[in-house]
Amino acid sequence: MATDLRISNISKIYPGCIANDNVSLQFKSGKIYALLGENGAGKSTLVKILSGVVSPDNGEVFLNEKNLKLSSPLDAKKNKIGMVFQHFNLFETLSVFENLSIDATEDNESLRVRVNEILKKYNFSIDLDVPVLNLSAGQKQKVEIIRCLLRSPKVLIMDEPTSVLTEQETEELFISLKKFCDEGILIIYITHKLKEVLSLCDEVAVMRKGKVVSVSQTQNERVETLANKMVGQKLAKIKKKINISKNKDEIFKVKHLNFYSDDPFETNLVNLNFSVKKGECLGIAGISGNGQNELFQILSGEIITPDTSIIFRNKEIAKLNPKQRREYLMAFSPEDRISQAAVPELKIYENVALNNFKSSNFFEKGLVNEKKIKEHSKKILSDFSVNTDNVELKSQFLSGGNLQKLILGRELITAPELLICYNPTWGLDVGAINYIHETLIKINNQEKSTILISTDTEELLKLSDRIAVIYKGKLSKIMPSEEVTPEKLGVLMGGGSID
Amino acid sequence: MIKIEKRNDVPMALYFFTPFIAIILTILGGGIIFYILGFNPIEALKFYFITPISNLYGFSELLLKATPLCLIAIGLSFCFKSNNWNIGAEGQLTFGAIVGGGVALLFYNQEGFYILPLVIVAGAIGGMIFALIPAILKTYFNTNEILVSLMLVYVSKLLLDYLVVGPWSNPEGFNFPETRQFSDSSRMPLLFEGLRIHAGIFLALAAVMLSWFILYKTYLGFQIKVSGLSLKTAKYAGFKGKTMILVVFMISGACAGLAGVGEITGPIGQLHRMISPDYGFTAIIVAFLGRLNPFGIIFASLVVALTYLGAETAQIFLQIPKYTGQVFQGMILFFLLASDYLLFFKVKILNLKKNELRH
Numbered sequence: 001m002a003t004d005l006r007i008s009n010i011s012k013i014y015p016g017c018i019a020n021d022n023v024s025l026q027f028k029s030g031k032i033y034a035l036l037g038e039n040g041a042g043k044s045t046l047v048k049i050l051s052g053v054v055s056p057d058n059g060e061v062f063l064n065e066k067n068l069k070l071s072s073p074l075d076a077k078k079n080k081i082g083m084v085f086q087h088f089n090l091f092e093t094l095s096v097f098e099n100l101s102i103d104a105t106e107d108n109e110s111l112r113v114r115v116n117e118i119l120k121k122y123n124f125s126i127d128l129d130v131p132v133l134n135l136s137a138g139q140k141q142k143v144e145i146i147r148c149l150l151r152s153p154k155v156l157i158m159d160e161p162t163s164v165l166t167e168q169e170t171e172e173l174f175i176s177l178k179k180f181c182d183e184g185i186l187i188i189y190i191t192h193k194l195k196e197v198l199s200l201c202d203e204v205a206v207m208r209k210g211k212v213v214s215v216s217q218t219q220n221e222r223v224e225t226l227a228n229k230m231v232g233q234k235l236a237k238i239k240k241k242i243n244i245s246k247n248k249d250e251i252f253k254v255k256h257l258n259f260y261s262d263d264p265f266e267t268n269l270v271n272l273n274f275s276v277k278k279g280e281c282l283g284i285a286g287i288s289g290n291g292q293n294e295l296f297q298i299l300s301g302e303i304i305t306p307d308t309s310i311i312f313r314n315k316e317i318a319k320l321n322p323k324q325r326r327e328y329l330m331a332f333s334p335e336d337r338i339s340q341a342a343v344p345e346l347k348i349y350e351n352v353a354l355n356n357f358k359s360s361n362f363f364e365k366g367l368v369n370e371k372k373i374k375e376h377s378k379k380i381l382s383d384f385s386v387n388t389d390n391v392e393l394k395s396q397f398l399s400g401g402n403l404q405k406l407i408l409g410r411e412l413i414t415a416p417e418l419l420i421c422y423n424p425t426w427g428l429d430v431g432a433i434n435y436i437h438e439t440l441i442k443i444n445n446q447e448k449s450t451i452l453i454s455t456d457t458e459e460l461l462k463l464s465d466r467i468a469v470i471y472k473g474k475l476s477k478i479m480p481s482e483e484v485t486p487e488k489l490g491v492l493m494g495g496g497s498i499d
Numbered sequence: 500m501i502k503i504e505k506r507n508d509v510p511m512a513l514y515f516f517t518p519f520i521a522i523i524l525t526i527l528g529g530g531i532i533f534y535i536l537g538f539n540p541i542e543a544l545k546f547y548f549i550t551p552i553s554n555l556y557g558f559s560e561l562l563l564k565a566t567p568l569c570l571i572a573i574g575l576s577f578c579f580k581s582n583n584w585n586i587g588a589e590g591q592l593t594f595g596a597i598v599g600g601g602v603a604l605l606f607y608n609q610e611g612f613y614i615l616p617l618v619i620v621a622g623a624i625g626g627m628i629f630a631l632i633p634a635i636l637k638t639y640f641n642t643n644e645i646l647v648s649l650m651l652v653y654v655s656k657l658l659l660d661y662l663v664v665g666p667w668s669n670p671e672g673f674n675f676p677e678t679r680q681f682s683d684s685s686r687m688p689l690l691f692e693g694l695r696i697h698a699g700i701f702l703a704l705a706a707v708m709l710s711w712f713i714l715y716k717t718y719l720g721f722q723i724k725v726s727g728l729s730l731k732t733a734k735y736a737g738f739k740g741k742t743m744i745l746v747v748f749m750i751s752g753a754c755a756g757l758a759g760v761g762e763i764t765g766p767i768g769q770l771h772r773m774i775s776p777d778y779g780f781t782a783i784i785v786a787f788l789g790r791l792n793p794f795g796i797i798f799a800s801l802v803v804a805l806t807y808l809g810a811e812t813a814q815i816f817l818q819i820p821k822y823t824g825q826v827f828q829g830m831i832l833f834f835l836l837a838s839d840y841l842l843f844f845k846v847k848i849l850n851l852k853k854n855e856l857r858h
Contacts, residue, residue, distance in 0.1 A: 302734050323737025332735070340731040346724075353721065354736040363718040 003029035003064060003154040003186045010059030012045050019045035020056065021210040029154070029186040032177060034197040034218070036230055037207035038288055038455060043190050046207070047159055050188075051083040052076040063154070082148030086160040088140050092133040096143055099132055100150065111150075118149050122176050137264050138169030145176070155186045162196060163289070164264040174200050192230070192287055194223045194494040208232050223494030224487055230287070231457050231493070251449050252276040252418050255309040259294050259473075267291035269298070269473045276418065279447040281440070283464025283481065287493050288455045291473040293335070296422045296453055300332040301325045313417060326357045331411035333421035337400070341407045344396030348388075348406065349377040351395050355410045376413070384409030385435070401432025408439060419443065422453040437463060457489050471495050502847040509842055515795070517842055518788050521834035522802060528830050538817060546816045547809035547827075557808065559694040563766065564807050567592070567758035567775070569703045569800035571782035573710045574754025576791040577747040580714070581723040582730065585748060587633065587648030588755040589779025591626040593655040595756020596763050597662065598625025600770040603685035603763070604667060604678055614684040619702075619760055626756020627749045629655060634748035638741040644748075652779070663770055677771035687765040699761035706754060711793040723747065755779060776807065777825075784832045803828060 005027040012020040020042050027033050037043045048054040050061065052070035061068045068079050076083065090099050097112065104111050115128065124142050132140060141161060148156055158177070162170045177200065181187050189201055197204050198218055206214045206229040214229050257272035269291050276282045286292055297303040299310075301322040310318040317325055322332065334340045342351045353373045356362050362373050377391040384405045386398070395403060404424065411419060424440070425433040440450055440463055453470075454460050460467055460481075467484050469476040469492035476492050488498055529547065530540035551557045571588045578585040599622025606614045633647040660676070669679045687697035714720040722743055726733040733740060762774055785803050789796030810824030 300735065301737065321737045321739070322735060326737065334735060336731070339729055340735050343725060343728045343732050345728050350721070350724075354725065354732065356718075356736070363721070366718045368716050368718065368721060 005155055005186055006062040008060045010049060010056045012056050018210045023212050025205055027186055029184050031202040032181050032187045032189055032200055034201035034204040035188060035190045036197055036204055038192055038230060041207040042210040043207055047157055047190055080154040082153035082156045084144045084158050084161060086163060088144055090132045090140060093131055095129050095131055096126055097128040100147055118146055137164040153185060157188045159190045194226045206230055223496050224490035227490035227494045248277040248279055250275045251278045251313060253311040257308045259298060259305050267294055267473045269294055272475045274478060276449045276451060278449060279444055280465045281444050281450045281452055281463050283460040283467040284453045284470055285460050285467055285489050285493060286470035290470050292453050299420050329417040331416035331419045333407055333411050333424055335422040337403055337407055342395050347392050348395055349374045349391040352377040352410050357414050380409035380413050401428045418449045420451045423455060457486055469493055503844050506843055506845050515790060517838040520838050521831055524834040525830040529827055543817060546812050548805060551808035551812045559696040560808055561804050562700055563696050564804035565800040566700045566703045567762055567778045568782050568785045568803055569796055570706055570758040571755045571779055572785035572796045572800060573706045574751035575782060575786040577750045579786055580791050581726045581747050583744055583747055584645045585648050585751050586645050587652050588782055589777060590652035590655040591629045591752040591755035592759035592775055592779045593659055594629035595622040595626030596759030596774050597659055598622060599760035600763050603681040606685060607679045607682050609682060610684045618685050618764055622756045622760025623753040626752040630748040630752020634745050638744050660772060663772060678769050680769050685764055686768060695766045697765040699765050702757055707793045707797060781828055784828055788835055
């Protein structure tokens, strides 16, 4: 029987963020649909609505013209909507079979018969009686899929399924998904990986900032067209600043940066080499999840990697922690301003004290110099036009833009020689974005350097002197930004190559 | 349908007020239990909470019991505030008592003003060393400090058992599992003639003052606060995470060790098997009831000490086992956690029928 899933005018608003803005989509069985978008584009919220985890503020979901009331995950199961999340929901110490039997409605014997049928039908080789913790990521995912199949689903939603899989496992998954599709299961495939969309899916819907920006047949798309739709570009607005930094000294130099992680949710970095000149802004573009997090943490000293050489102002700093690197006049503005760059429960002046550099005298002989910290904080609040002058205010009461100004102010008021920032304008309103862009340009003009890791192409083209793209933990060659076009960036960000 | 949502604005005043709500609920809960057991609840609660402190002796006993609780809880607050879950204060107390007691036994037949300070310092160092074991294992081998510190409690208790039965048992003690009596120079000076309250209370008060100073006025305190709120931020700010873990465990262990030494050189005067009625575990409740705040902990230690005393009076007057004290301590923790939950989350009851009408 054909399945028809229709999402109509779904909206979901979180405080300070519109996660889904009037989203309407239609899916029919027999095809594999891709839902494409960056982190924070609203894909996950939409999926959570479909699986009953979150209820929408507005809008409806129809399955075969029946209006579904999805107020809990149980409702989704009842309506035969199956869901495989990116992070597995399995009990590691229980066996595969025990995991499957937890929410089964039949007795163990008939369940085992049915599971074996599924294993045989789809060529899955999994030992049902070993503990789940002994399985590879790909096998765990199969267990989750079997759990869905046991309920003979009409709709199967896969959320970023390949982020933890090897190439081989990915291929296997695609074969299975195509089989499911042939059997009439409607498949919605959520991802930010462009090549997968092109090789697997029939139709693709692109989401950006909570809205569906395009629905098209994948055969009409290429990696770069999808990349551009995904990150969004407004060519008219882009204005590059004048390159002032030719023939300047190199202030920062990274050699042989390698990072290997056991955590399947982290990206390995492979032999990154780059340098930054005085007064220059080096932009690092890329779709999120390609190693930016790891790169930022290594540059800031939160992760120390062996064998890497980082030279800053002629000194080797690769073994120093963030506090020690600050002493050499580096500053850092991480992506996550709410839970990393600042602590919401702390007062403004306490958050300022986090950047405790040598000449600050914030802590003299191990004691807190509250007066000094507060004076310093007042100066930051006024110099960086944060809309409060109350240093006793808890920073959770600042808006995103004001919090980011506070963080940038805290990092910049020490006049660092190099600022490393990661998505500094993520989620901010236009006014705050402009202010932050102006600030970043200003510090370049003062002969200070910046490394801008960003997923926003427009921002990168506006601010960078040279740009490189990070893809799957590898860095492209570094290009002067006047030679870079959004199209070129799109190709590189999608894993293609130019020239 | 019930829906649980996080509250965005938790008033600080209410945050410090909920422990009182928990105490009131505990008293009510206790009354109900007494009623079910067939006692007049008002009468029974009076025996439990008022009789014990209705005279000077009783009040001094309250301070005596509150002293180790306060000391240990102050130490634990350093660990808990920085997200280190030291559950083994009872073990650190016992090991501190063993080391301090060992020094006291060395001087069993000697007099001298220097002996008591030596014993006290030895006890603190003993607790500190014992607390360093889970800390080092955590920092360098990634073990779980909850399990390690808890298991070490039994190690130290069995070691104490062995010592008082074997090598350290009193040669003239008719094989009772206890050591010699310490000499008077190893005993805490009594504050009043005829009462058991001793100078150890000043150690506890000093710990309160010192911990307030460290937590709120020093760089170490700032690091502890930030690490407790967000480990990610602590890493970003470049705090030396490992050193901090070692330091908070050492502080915590030293406090527990002091508490142990205070018991054996104070009311007990020798080593035997039962040197602590689980003060080390109960102090966890004290630390949280006091909101990990030094002055809150003073108040909490008095309240919890009263449950120990009340249990003893109830055993005498109502013939119910003194283990009811633990029931009351459990109830305090339960009600505190429950009221905290309601403080941080709001429970919404959704009217399903209305929703269905709308569809």
